[in-house]
Amino acid sequence: MKKNFLYYAMAAFVAVSLAACGSDSDDSPAGGDGQPSYPTPAYASSAASFTIAEAQAPAAQGGAKLTGINITESGKVIFEVSTENKKQYAAYNISKIDGGTYTIQGVGTIKSSITRATTQSTKLGISVTITIDNQTYTFQTEEDVQAVIAYEQMTGGSNLDKIARTWKVKSMKLTLSGDIKALSLPVQGGDLGQFVKEVKERDTGFTDEELEELDREVKSLTIDKTGMLMLEYSKGTPDVATWKWADSSYSNIAIQLKDSEMGNKFIQDNSAIDLKFTSNTCIFTLTTNLEGGSKNKYVATLNINMEP
Numbered sequence: 001m002k003k004n005f006l007y008y009a010m011a012a013f014v015a016v017s018l019a020a021c022g023s024d025s026d027d028s029p030a031g032g033d034g035q036p037s038y039p040t041p042a043y044a045s046s047a048a049s050f051t052i053a054e055a056q057a058p059a060a061q062g063g064a065k066l067t068g069i070n071i072t073e074s075g076k077v078i079f080e081v082s083t084e085n086k087k088q089y090a091a092y093n094i095s096k097i098d099g100g101t102y103t104i105q106g107v108g109t110i111k112s113s114i115t116r117a118t119t120q121s122t123k124l125g126i127s128v129t130i131t132i133d134n135q136t137y138t139f140q141t142e143e144d145v146q147a148v149i150a151y152e153q154m155t156g157g158s159n160l161d162k163i164a165r166t167w168k169v170k171s172m173k174l175t176l177s178g179d180i181k182a183l184s185l186p187v188q189g190g191d192l193g194q195f196v197k198e199v200k201e202r203d204t205g206f207t208d209e210e211l212e213e214l215d216r217e218v219k220s221l222t223i224d225k226t227g228m229l230m231l232e233y234s235k236g237t238p239d240v241a242t243w244k245w246a247d248s249s250y251s252n253i254a255i256q257l258k259d260s261e262m263g264n265k266f267i268q269d270n271s272a273i274d275l276k277f278t279s280n281t282c283i284f285t286l287t288t289n290l291e292g293g294s295k296n297k298y299v300a301t302l303n304i305n306m307e308p
Helices: 004-017 157-163 193-200 208-214
Strands: 048-052 065-071 076-082 087-098 101-104 108-111 121-132 135-150 166-178 180-188 218-223 228-233 239-245 252-257 273-277 282-291 297-307
Touching: 048 121, 065 121, 065 135, 076 121, 076 228, 087 121, 087 228, 180 193, 193 208
Parallel strands: none
Antiparallel strands: 048 065, 048 135, 065 076, 076 087, 087 101, 101 108, 108 121, 121 135, 166 180, 166 218, 166 297, 218 228, 228 239, 239 252, 252 273, 282 297
16 A cells, blocks of 8 residues: 555655755855854765666575665665565665775675776675565675676765765654644654654544554664665664755755655655755755545645754
8 A cells, every 4th residue: 555644754854854964044055154064974985886787786585686785975885685576775884994895784795996986887796694674685796796887976065065974863843734633743853653643643534554654763864975865764674765956056955765665656756855954953844745545635844853
């Protein structure tokens, strides 16, 4: 079943959270004067992203193939595993980098001399074991066997440097209006379950299945310079999306979820999110239309405070 509420809420969350950088003015546009500087992420100089052709991708149990590896500025490693029907994602942390060898905590190693600044074909040595939805996959190939291509880095100047990192949720506020008595609920941290509890007490038309999917806690949001973003939860697999600048001033962004079941049907392509900032955290807002399971129509607004 397509879970409208979850994916509109997640779209709002991702969009609102993306540009976690800013100025001292609450209404300053991105790129304005007086912006605070955030520390350079620990793995900024070692970040790299690779796409692997299906014909060359190492295979594992059940015919699954490792078709993508993204090493982010903050040291997250996102694996894309392709099966016959869909793509799935798993995220882990780098424990160390020694020369061209990336050691991934509890997973294994990746060997490559290429970094994100290099846009050319290369070879990888892969020896990893990852778990997605309780299914374990082992991918292994000798060094200089696996042909891959490094993704190209986006443009964006200082704004790109600011947003490319892992962010933690400080607080959230959800507002629903429309075919419902207006609901406005602030919560601390990233516990979406607090929203679910309140929505269940209203006659909203959202099904138990829709609300059950929303009932989880957001642990972090990771953004990188190749147009990838990821929501990690305290339990379960991450949601992965793509993002891009929506204007030439690098002050607005657009997102699209990559969830295979949804097929991005509920996310408007190139939806622009205006960026506004405070002195210590970033607050961003996306307002969107959505429907409950009984076709009740609402306007949802989600505000997120993020901190590095």
